[in-house]
Amino acid sequence: MSAIPARRDGSEHSDWDLPRRPAVPRFAHGSRVPGWDDAVDLTKDPAVVPDLATTPVPEGLRERVEAAMSRYPDRRSAAIPALHAAQEEYGWCSPEAIDQVAAVMRVTPAYLTSVATFYDMLVTEPKGRNDVFVCTNISCSLRGADAIFEAMSAAAADEEDITVRSFECLGACDIAPMASVNGEYVGPLERGDVARIVADLLAGREVLEEKQLRRRPCADPGAAEQ
Numbered sequence: 001m002s003a004i005p006a007r008r009d010g011s012e013h014s015d016w017d018l019p020r021r022p023a024v025p026r027f028a029h030g031s032r033v034p035g036w037d038d039a040v041d042l043t044k045d046p047a048v049v050p051d052l053a054t055t056p057v058p059e060g061l062r063e064r065v066e067a068a069m070s071r072y073p074d075r076r077s078a079a080i081p082a083l084h085a086a087q088e089e090y091g092w093c094s095p096e097a098i099d100q101v102a103a104v105m106r107v108t109p110a111y112l113t114s115v116a117t118f119y120d121m122l123v124t125e126p127k128g129r130n131d132v133f134v135c136t137n138i139s140c141s142l143r144g145a146d147a148i149f150e151a152m153s154a155a156a157a158d159e160e161d162i163t164v165r166s167f168e169c170l171g172a173c174d175i176a177p178m179a180s181v182n183g184e185y186v187g188p189l190e191r192g193d194v195a196r197i198v199a200d201l202l203a204g205r206e207v208l209e210e211k212q213l214r215r216r217p218c219a220d221p222g223a224a225e226q
């Protein structure tokens, strides 16, 4: 039998009528999380910053990480661009790549791993080097993006070096349905474009050149360079 008394007018109960759950208890220190203020375990080994002298770092990657660090007053603020540089170098943020960035930035690998595992554009599992993000948000979806995504996934299914994923609004709804291919915005897409995208990527060509957003005629002639 229900513990909630029936309404006088016989109408249905809403969720607001349900008994409230008991409040989550707080601990003496005021937090709901046990142990947050426990002392650190001083018997553990301290986190170690990899030694640059014994950590081989490709010259190009080192230059990009140092350039990123030079743009911020606190070098740790360069974590995201530095990890992107490593991801471009290796295709993903592998433990070795993270060690190399940590050595250049003079931070612990754990610090960088915490950043890499938080942002979903940074990947800590092996993946293809080419990223195809098909927008399946509302504007693109209304113009057939779901079918484009399925066709794109099928077309690249056997290509190890192409990673296809659906994405939330990429901010280019005026060319819906669209995709970001290695950062190049292309649209409006048709089913026939899917095979072209795969072929262009495999050939190392510009992707769907005639449908690139930055090549569209624009009132501002300098917009493409911005």
Ligand code: FES
Pocket: 135, 136, 137, 138, 139, 140, 141, 168, 169, 170, 171, 172, 173, 174, 176, 178
């Ligand atoms: S909904 Fe696809 S770019 Fe905005």
